[in-house]
Amino acid sequence: MRKWIAGAALALAAMTGPALADGHASYPERPIMMMVSYGAGGATDFQARIVTMTAGNEDALGMPIAILNRPGAGGRVGWNWFATEAEADGYTLAAYNVPHFIAQSIEGGVSYSTDDFEPIANWGADPAVFVVGADSEFDSMADVVAYAKENPGGLTFSGAGLFVGHHIAALQLEKAAGVKLAYIPNNAGGAGAMRAVIAGEVLGGVNNLSDAFRAQAAGNVKILGVFDLERNAFLPDVPTMKEQGFDIDNASVNFRGVMVPKGTPQEVIDRLAEVVPTMFENKRVQSRMEAGGSPMAIMTRDEVIEMWAARQATLEELLAGL
Amino acid sequence: MTSLPRSQHIIASGLIAAVGVTIAYISYTQEPAEAYVFPRLISSVFAVLAIWTFVKAVLGRTKVGNGISGDAMLKMAPGLVVTLVYVFWAAKALGFYTATTIAFFILVSLYDPAPHTQLKTWVKRIAITAGFMLVMYGLFAQLLNVFTPRETLF
Amino acid sequence: MDFLFYMGDVFTPINFGLLLLGTIGGLILGATPGLSPTMAVALLIPFTFQLEPQQGLILLGAAYTSTVAGGAVSAILLKIPGAPANIATTLDGHTMATKGEGAKALQLSFLASAVGGLFGVFLLIFLTPVLAQWALAFGPSHLFWLAILGVTVIGTLDSSSVVKGLLAGCIGLWLATIGFDDIMGAQRFIFHPSVSGGINVIPALIGLFAIPQVITMFTKGRSSDDAEIISVKRHPIRLAFVEVLRRKTALFIGTITGTIIGLIPGVGGQIAGLVAYDQSKKFSRESEKFGTGHSEGVIAAESANNAMVGPSLVPLLTLSIPGSPTAAVLLGGLLIHGIFPGPDLFMNYPQVAWTFIDSMLIGQILMCIFGLYIAGLAARVARVPHAVMAAVVLGLAVFGSYSVQNSMGDVYVMASLGVGMYFLERFGFSAAPLVLGLILGPIAEANFIQGSMIANATVGMGSYFFTGWLNWLLILIVLASVSYSIWMEVAQRRYTTKDDAVAKEEAMS
Numbered sequence: 001m002r003k004w005i006a007g008a009a010l011a012l013a014a015m016t017g018p019a020l021a022d023g024h025a026s027y028p029e030r031p032i033m034m035m036v037s038y039g040a041g042g043a044t045d046f047q048a049r050i051v052t053m054t055a056g057n058e059d060a061l062g063m064p065i066a067i068l069n070r071p072g073a074g075g076r077v078g079w080n081w082f083a084t085e086a087e088a089d090g091y092t093l094a095a096y097n098v099p100h101f102i103a104q105s106i107e108g109g110v111s112y113s114t115d116d117f118e119p120i121a122n123w124g125a126d127p128a129v130f131v132v133g134a135d136s137e138f139d140s141m142a143d144v145v146a147y148a149k150e151n152p153g154g155l156t157f158s159g160a161g162l163f164v165g166h167h168i169a170a171l172q173l174e175k176a177a178g179v180k181l182a183y184i185p186n187n188a189g190g191a192g193a194m195r196a197v198i199a200g201e202v203l204g205g206v207n208n209l210s211d212a213f214r215a216q217a218a219g220n221v222k223i224l225g226v227f228d229l230e231r232n233a234f235l236p237d238v239p240t241m242k243e244q245g246f247d248i249d250n251a252s253v254n255f256r257g258v259m260v261p262k263g264t265p266q267e268v269i270d271r272l273a274e275v276v277p278t279m280f281e282n283k284r285v286q287s288r289m290e291a292g293g294s295p296m297a298i299m300t301r302d303e304v305i306e307m308w309a310a311r312q313a314t315l316e317e318l319l320a321g322l
Numbered sequence: 323m324t325s326l327p328r329s330q331h332i333i334a335s336g337l338i339a340a341v342g343v344t345i346a347y348i349s350y351t352q353e354p355a356e357a358y359v360f361p362r363l364i365s366s367v368f369a370v371l372a373i374w375t376f377v378k379a380v381l382g383r384t385k386v387g388n389g390i391s392g393d394a395m396l397k398m399a400p401g402l403v404v405t406l407v408y409v410f411w412a413a414k415a416l417g418f419y420t421a422t423t424i425a426f427f428i429l430v431s432l433y434d435p436a437p438h439t440q441l442k443t444w445v446k447r448i449a450i451t452a453g454f455m456l457v458m459y460g461l462f463a464q465l466l467n468v469f470t471p472r473e474t475l476f
Numbered sequence: 477m478d479f480l481f482y483m484g485d486v487f488t489p490i491n492f493g494l495l496l497l498g499t500i501g502g503l504i505l506g507a508t509p510g511l512s513p514t515m516a517v518a519l520l521i522p523f524t525f526q527l528e529p530q531q532g533l534i535l536l537g538a539a540y541t542s543t544v545a546g547g548a549v550s551a552i553l554l555k556i557p558g559a560p561a562n563i564a565t566t567l568d569g570h571t572m573a574t575k576g577e578g579a580k581a582l583q584l585s586f587l588a589s590a591v592g593g594l595f596g597v598f599l600l601i602f603l604t605p606v607l608a609q610w611a612l613a614f615g616p617s618h619l620f621w622l623a624i625l626g627v628t629v630i631g632t633l634d635s636s637s638v639v640k641g642l643l644a645g646c647i648g649l650w651l652a653t654i655g656f657d658d659i660m661g662a663q664r665f666i667f668h669p670s671v672s673g674g675i676n677v678i679p680a681l682i683g684l685f686a687i688p689q690v691i692t693m694f695t696k697g698r699s700s701d702d703a704e705i706i707s708v709k710r711h712p713i714r715l716a717f718v719e720v721l722r723r724k725t726a727l728f729i730g731t732i733t734g735t736i737i738g739l740i741p742g743v744g745g746q747i748a749g750l751v752a753y754d755q756s757k758k759f760s761r762e763s764e765k766f767g768t769g770h771s772e773g774v775i776a777a778e779s780a781n782n783a784m785v786g787p788s789l790v791p792l793l794t795l796s797i798p799g800s801p802t803a804a805v806l807l808g809g810l811l812i813h814g815i816f817p818g819p820d821l822f823m824n825y826p827q828v829a830w831t832f833i834d835s836m837l838i839g840q841i842l843m844c845i846f847g848l849y850i851a852g853l854a855a856r857v858a859r860v861p862h863a864v865m866a867a868v869v870l871g872l873a874v875f876g877s878y879s880v881q882n883s884m885g886d887v888y889v890m891a892s893l894g895v896g897m898y899f900l901e902r903f904g905f906s907a908a909p910l911v912l913g914l915i916l917g918p919i920a921e922a923n924f925i926q927g928s929m930i931a932n933a934t935v936g937m938g939s940y941f942f943t944g945w946l947n948w949l950l951i952l953i954v955l956a957s958v959s960y961s962i963w964m965e966v967a968q969r970r971y972t973t974k975d976d977a978v979a980k981e982e983a984m985s
Contacts, residue, residue: 031467033882040518041804050812053525066467067518070673070881073656077673081883084669091469109663156933162661182933187658187922188741191804195741195797199612202930218796218818288525291814334903338643345650348665357662360921361653368646371639386637387904394695401694402895405687405870409891413874414884422874426867433863435698450864458875461508466519468879 027090027268028063034258035086035094037078039071042189043126043208043294044256048095050288051123051280060279061272065093074161075100076110083112088261090268093120098255098308103163103315114312115262118269119304121276122257124289125297127228127250128169129212129238130157131197131221132204141225141244144204148179156182157204158193166193166206169227169252171318173206176246197221208254209234210293227252234293251314255297257304273301327389331379335372342372404428418470419455427451478822479601479837482830486838491534494527495835498538499842503850505539506546509682510876512559513543514801521809529813529825533832536809538839540802544782545589545843549850552581552774554869556686556876560677560746561781563911564753566685568766568773575769579851583716584771585778586847591720592731592779593840596786599735600793601833607787608794611739616927617941621950622740623920626747628957629754630909637904638961644905648913649920651675651893658922670885677746679877679886680893680914684907686873687894693866713848719771726772729756730779738784741791741799746915750908752780758960786836793817793829 034052038044045067052065070078078094079101086092096117105113132138138147148155159166162185170183186192190208197205198220206227207215213234215221223238228250231240241248258276260269279285280298289296299307346365349358378384404425412421430450436443462468485491498520505516520539524532547558552569565585572581599607614622630645654665655674666672720727733752756776757766766773789806791799796818798804810817815825822829860868877890897907931940941947 031469033469039801039804040514041798041801041806041808045518046808046811049521049808053522064467068882069518070883072674073658073661076656076661081673084672085885104661107661109661154933156930162659182929184926184929184933185659186926187918191798192741195612195791195795196615198795198797199615201615214796214816214818217816218820220795220818288812292811293816331903334899338647342646345665352664354660354662357657357660357664360924361650361664364646364649364653364917368643368650371643371646375639375643384904386640387902390899390902397697398691398694401866402691405690405891406895408870409874409887413887418875418878422871426871429867429870430863433694433696433698433866434861435863454868454871458871462875462879466508466511466879468875469882470875470878471884 027271028061030091031063032061032065032091032093033068034065035068035070035078035082035092037070037072037075037082037095037097038189040069042071042191043210044095044097045069046292047124047256047289047294050292050294051285053288054279054282054285060282061275074104074164076104079104079112080110082261083116086261088263088265090260090264090272093258093260093272096255096257096259097165098257099168099251099311099315100164100254102308102311103168103319106312106315106319107163114308117259118262118264119301119308120258120260120269120272121280121301122255122297122299122304122307123280124254124256125295126254126256127209127226127232127295128165128206128252128254129209129226129235130169130173130204130224131194131207131212131215132224133197133200134220134222136203136222138204138224139222141241141246144224145177145179145246147203148177148181153180153182155179155204156184156202157206158184158186158196158202159206160190160193161185161187165252165254166190168315168318169206169248172227172248172252173241173246175318175321176241176248194221209295213293232295234295249314251311251318255299255304255307257299269301327387328379328382328384330389331384331387332376335376335379335384339369339372339376342369345369400432401429404432414471417472419459419472422458423451423455426454478826479830479834482827483834485530485827485831486534486834491531491831491835494531494535495538495839495842498535499542499839500846502539502542503546503549503843503846506543506558507549508876509550509554509556509558509686509872510678510879511543512678513540513547513561514805515880516543517802517805517809521805521812524809525812529810529815530828530831532809532813533806533828534835536806537832537836538842540806541593541782541785541836541839542843542846544785545586545593545778545847547781548585548589548778549582550872552585553578554686554865554872555689556869556872557681560681560911560915561749561784562777563681563685563908564749564777564780565774567753567777567908568768568770569777570689571767571769572771572774577711577769580711580716580719580771581774582851583711583713583848584720584774586844586851587716587720588727588730588775588779589782589847590840590844591727592734592781592783593785593843594837595731596735596738596783597833597836597840598786600786600789604790604794607739607790611741611791611799612795613946614740616923616930617944618946618950619740619923620920620927620941621947621954623916623923625950625954625957626751626912626916627920628954628961629751630912633750633754633906633909633912640904641906641909644900644907644909645913647905648910648915649917650913651680651910652914652917653921658918659925670888673883673885675889675893675914676880676886677911677914678880679890681911682873682877683890683892683894684897684911686869687891688898688901688907690866690870690873691895691898693862696862698863711851713852716848720775723772723775725759726756726776727779729759730776731783733776734780734783735787737780738787739790739799741797747912748784749777749781750912752776782840793821794819 036045036048049067055061056064082094104110138144174181190211193205194207196202212223216223226238226240346369349361349365408425430447505511517540547562548565551557551562551565552573555566555570557563557566569581654671730752734748737748753776757763788800791797792803798807877886931937
């Protein structure tokens with residue numbers, strides 16, 4: 001009996017062996033799924049759909065990428081699923097948001113960290129900005145901070161949740177200005193946080209540059225400052241926080257890109273790392289992103305690994321004070 | 323009211339009350355406390371209402387709900403077993419389409435009143451199963467591109 | 477009257493073709509269990525990459541309109557609500573179908589959808605600036621009270637005992653807290669890995685409605701007496717028109733409730749149908765007939781969920797804020813073409829904006845025509861034996877709940893909740909209040925926490941939640957609703973179960 005089993009196992013190995021060896025050469029053989037840990041219609045979802053739209057072309061992967069949304073708790077639901085349950089076979093990709101998932105892994109209570117994911121490439125960088133309602137009395141960050149100094153803990157401002165880029169920006173602002181603020185996380189994400197600002201429920205808000213740009217164009221908000229090292233091409237007139245005298249770097253900038261779970265075959269990772277950035281560089285993709293007001297920042301796998309490590313160090317230091 | 327529904331009501335409402343009390347206990351003891359403000363509120367109301375229902379059941383004052391007759395339990399048992407095996411084991415282990423084909427065929431055969439002895443009955447059952455699976459495959463695999471677990475065959 | 481000026485654009489061959497495609501495709505997608513309107517519209521986004529902005533939006537607008545109405549098909553014939561919007565439709569619609577009035581229920585639902593939908597789009601056309609202010613008026617405290625109002629509705633919704641209705645609502649509210657807490661990110665009540673991501677509303681919905689029905693069919697055994705689930709009687713369309721017009725109260729309440737609730741960001745279409753159903757039950761002269769296959773129930777629910785389509789786009793088109801998940805997906809469809817919605821959308825891109833709105837108007841009518849045609853087909857699919865019906869519903873439930881997030885966990889949750897719900901139903905609990913709790917839970921909790929954070933930083937809890945006319949108004953309605961429930965519990969004589977009520981109803985007629 002044992003002999004029989006051994007023989008069967010051998011035969012099976014002989015059959016599957018060669019299949020495995022050249023199995024990845026023909027990758028991908030079927031449509032690929034990409035998980036987005038935010039709801040359909042959000043900035044990450046919207047951009048993910050655009051940057052993957054050319055995946056089916058012959059010069060790209062030759063197979064379409066389907067977007068699957070797993071929203072909840074600021075991205076934790078989706079990334080937790082991705083780290084613990086997703087199959088590492090190259091057919092399950094995910095969008096990442098840095099600093100969100102790194103900050104959440106440092107804060108704890110989730111089953112992922114930078115070690116559980118393998119980055120493929122980065123497509124976008126969306127800085128956080130400080131917005132106030134169009135009829136607000138604040139005209140600069142100095143006004144905001146002056147108000148906060150008079151009313152410690154009384155300056156309410158909205159953001160997309162706890163331990164996401166907006167929250168990091170809020171913490172940096174508190175630290176740099178030396179004031180206490182009332183950060184109100186919104187359960188409906190960036191859109192809900194923006195609504196709260198426009199409706200006057202809060203005095204101000206931190207939001208995505210891409211969404212704020214649109215809201216300003218619609219005449220609903222004023223943008224007072226950018227949480228980045230340099231001014232943004234979409235908003236050349238809006239000064240950075242540093243220009244306004246607050247020592248804030250780009251730790252809160254929302255980097256978006258593609259990753260796979262740890263354990264994905266190296267050949268698959270290499271192929272994706274080679275092809276995916278070229279998808280992002282596609283002219284049609286770039287023009288759609290530009291039209292939608294979404295700033296792009298294409299980075300290769302090696303650059304992203306470096307960026308993750310740098311963010312990890314910065315965020316550990318920033319969140320240690322909490 | 324006969325005694326069968328009454329004892330069933332006591333068991334059912336007892337189980338619900340136990341769940342209510344358990345989640346209330348968890349809500350009041352787990353950390354971080356600020357994440358449990360809302361669960362505390364609802365689990366308290368839950369527990370109170372569940373205990374009320376339980377007390378009413380014990381006193382025999384339950385007004386609504388017929389319970390489950392023995393006949394119904396016997397009749398549903400095979401179908402329920404097939405359903406549970408299908409959903410919790412076969413769908414993943416055998417692949418969606420294989421498991422659904424088998425479960426569908428068994429269920430139709432189990433509950434179809436037509437006599438089992440005629441060939442015509444079986445041809446009809448196979449045709450219905452094949453038709454349903456074709457529609458499912460066309461809708462989910464072809465039109466919507468859903469990649470379901472596939473282990474055996476497809 | 478700009479919208480009339482651009483009406484011609486809808487009828488160019490390509491645009492009208494897309495409109496037809498969106499409408500028919502939307503009806504099919506909407507009738508598929510597990511595919512909510514949001515997902516259906518998101519699925520179509522890639523197709524719009526290739527199209528002109530105007531054409532893309534026509535496709536999306538038509539699909540949005542008809543998926544909402546298409547959900548009624550599976551809700552009525554199979555008792556699987558495709559999306560939360562169609563929950564209320566199952567209550568009377570499916571009961572009608574089991575009585576052999578499936579064709580009538582479908583006709584009524586599509587006619588009511590068209591009336592509600594047209595009203596909603598006309599509101600969008602004529603009153604957008606006024607409505608925009610209303611959409612902004614609801615802050616965290618108001619949304620909290622609104623959710624509480626929804627909870628008080630639970631007690632009287634499709635339940636023969638107020639206490640058991642409330643208890644079912646509590647079970648739903650508790651199920652909603654499972655998983656990560658939305659704001660703090662703490663993990664709560666995770667007793668099995670399948671629920672670590674929380675309980676997704678759509679698989680839960682499928683399980684809670686479809687599975688008890690499957691098991692009920694099992695309990696009938698191999699009986700050959702006339703246990704066929706749907707042996708549809710033909711029903712002339714003319715009579716359906718007469719019926720819809722005769723039920724003015726239900727149509728009016730459904731349409732008004734749908735438009736008002738559709739405007740409120742974040743609550744929207746999910747509960748419009750249920751609230752309208754409950755309200756028209758309270759105002760109806762035949763309120764005891766609700767839940768027994770009464771046409772008013774279908775008319776109120778379906779006119780409400782389509783009436784909400786137009787108004788739900790108001791915050792998007794005027795303020796550039798998507799008020800509902802579907803509006804968020806439509807925003808994406810605009811952005812890829814470089815069109816930013818906002819107050820000057822109608823000035824900068826009149827051709828796109830007005831054609832889009834016109835296509836929703838025409839779409840409502842096309843949806844109604846195709847819907848009535850489907851209803852006619854349903855009459856031909858007569859006599860489905862319950863063995864086949866049970867297997868079909870089970871298979872659709874499994875595939876539908878898997879396809880929401882490609883997750884086995886969702887399928888397990890669907891089946892567990894479904895089997896549990898069967899037993900709960902036998903003891904006098906019903907699924908509708910449970911689902912309402914599941915939907916309202918996160919809204920109530922998140923707004924309570926946000927509200928108290930703002931309150932603590934500014935004016936204090938007491939004055940934040942209890943001052944302002946809108947808070948007062950909502951609190952008053954909550955109190956009225958609670959008193960009504962208590963009065964119902966004390967004064968009305970109650971039937972034993974829904975089955976008994978249906979039987980009693982049939983005996984009388």
